[in-house]
Amino acid sequence: MAWYHNYFKGLPQRAWKLHQDEEYTDYEVDFLRDVLEIKEGSRVLDMLAGYGRHAIPLAEEGCKITCIDISSEYCDELKAVSKKQKLLLTVICDDVLQCAIEENAFDAAYCIGNSFSFFPRAEMQQFISKMANAVKPGGHITIHTENLAESILPNFQVRNWMPVKDDIIYLAENEYRPEEGYIEAEQTFISGSEKVTHTVRQHIFTLSEITYMFESAGLQVVGTFGNLEADPFALGDEQLYLVAKKL
Structure with missing residues (x-):
């Protein structure tokens, strides 16, 4: 069983939520609205949605x-908030690699919040392909990560x-394992x-590896940004926002 199956509960879950900046989240929502070209009535898939920020x-x-x-x-x-506010929001509690997702059904999809390294x-490749299969041709996908090489x-x-x-205090002891290509913390x-x-x-x-996996899933990478102002990603930038289009 992968580590993330049991990680997001109790104190770590509470710490992650408290660490989020509401103003920055608002900027991310604006960014998603723009790059995904979504509007009222659009059907959108949120992969690894967390508490739905x-x-x-x-x-x-x-x-x-x-x-x-x-x-x-x-x-x-998330279900409680959706019910209270009567939102058009469906919640699937499952491993994204195992659950069934309707194909060619969504106008756009995204994975935001630094989950794109699990x-x-x-x-x-399976994860990216599931996102690609879920989106209609011509639809956009956006991912975010702070763990790019x-x-x-x-x-x-x-x-x-x-x-x-x-x-709450957070501490981490990190070891990079180059042969396997992961950080164990x-x-x-x-x-x-x-x-x-x-x-x-x-x-x-690397960005090159992620681009290759997106292209292998039938997606064209149309933008790689180092911030929400859409400045081109450069070596040393702390994060990546990648935008792709389904061919």
Whole structure:
């Protein structure tokens, strides 16, 4: 069983949510609306949706959103919000690699939030192909990652820590394994007397490798950006926003 099956619950899940910047999320939603060319009535797929920080605003604007995530806690929260606000939002609580997704049914799809490093090469190709198969020809797909090789390796940190809201402390011990192409991290979350530790694997790909996998899935990469202002991605940029179009 992969690490992410049991990671997003309890203290790590709460820390991830508290770490998000609402204003930045609003900018990401604006970015998604523009690059995915979506509008009221568009049918959109959110892969690894979390608690719906992008899906909910888009659904509030009248988009028909399908969210897939493996965390039952996030999915329950998202279902409750959807029911309360009467949104056109469907929640599928499952492993994205295992669940069935309707083909050629969505106007657009996205995976935003640095989840685009959970899978080794073969499974990553499967993940990208599932997104591609779900989108109608001519539809757009956007992904985000902070774990691109060109981003993380030039300034690789063996140890790092940061405070999170509600007095949560996050610590990580990182080891890069070049033969396998992943970073294995021992992540620890501390809040008062509570302490939770997980071993996490983040798979590292170059932009060239990701482009090849997108093209192999029948997608044309039309933009690679280092920020939400759509500046072209360059070596050392901390993150990548990639936009592709289904041929």
